[in-house]
Amino acid sequence: MPGKRTDVISWDEFFMRVAMAAAMRSKDPNTQVGACIADANHRILSVGYNGTPSALNDDEFPWETADDPLLDKHSYVIHAEANAILNYRGSNKDLQGATVYVTLFPCHECAKTLVQAGIGEVVYLGDKYEGTQDNLISKRILDTCGVTYRQVTVAD
Numbered sequence: 805m806p807g808k809r810t811d812v813i814s815w816d817e818f819f820m821r822v823a824m825a826a827a828m829r830s831k832d833p834n835t836q837v838g839a840c841i842a843d844a845n846h847r848i849l850s851v852g853y854n855g856t857p858s859a860l861n862d863d864e865f866p867w868e869t870a871d872d873p874l875l876d877k878h879s880y881v882i883h884a885e886a887n888a889i890l891n892y893r894g895s896n897k898d899l900q901g902a903t904v905y906v907t908l909f910p911c912h913e914c915a916k917t918l919v920q921a922g923i924g925e926v927v928y929l930g931d932k933y934e935g936t937q938d939n940l941i942s943k944r945i946l947d948t949c950g951v952t953y954r955q956v957t958v959a960d
């Protein structure tokens with residue numbers, strides 16, 4: 805009997821790679837974000853990436869940052885974490901205590917949404933806005949609400 809493979813990727817790496825694959829669907833030229841929600845039984849509950857609502861033609865809306873909110877991409881994009889929650893088609897109670905894998909640390913709006921959805925843990929890859937006011941608010945929300953977060957690395 806041949807021995808089984810033991811050098812398999814971890815669950816953390818697996819779910820983060822799913823989030824990374826989702827990010828590759830993003831049309832945002834500057835920041836592509838992917839999110840994958842998994843439960844304690846290692847089942848994927850949902851996946852999302854940052855993009856405009858599907859009913860909105862993203863060829864007709866800006867992908868640049870602009871001072872005028874009408875011309876600014878941030879006005880039209882749904883964040884990856886929010887899309888992952890919105891894409892979930894099961895019972896909301898399944899999200900209680902689930903883990904979200906995100907390629908970028910969640911902004912403070914997503915932190916609020918994740919907390920309210922019942923997410924118990926955030927696993928993130930990058931934190932390029934670390935130290936910004938938004939990032940500090942996000943961490944304050946997660947800390948106060950008892951949502952843990954930890955960073956992982958994934959080999960190239």
Ligand SMILES: O=c1[nH]c(=O)n([C@H]2C[C@H](O)[C@@H](COP(=O)(O)O)O2)cc1CO
Nearest residue numbers: 832834835837854881883884909910911
């Ligand atoms: O939590 C997040 N989740 C998420 O999907 N995004 C998206 C929104 C935008 O499309 C993009 C941020 O663009 P920029 O880095 O150019 O500001 O990433 C941004 C954040 C902020 O951390």
Ligand SMILES: [Zn+2]
Nearest residue numbers: 883910911914
């Ligand atoms: Zn966000």
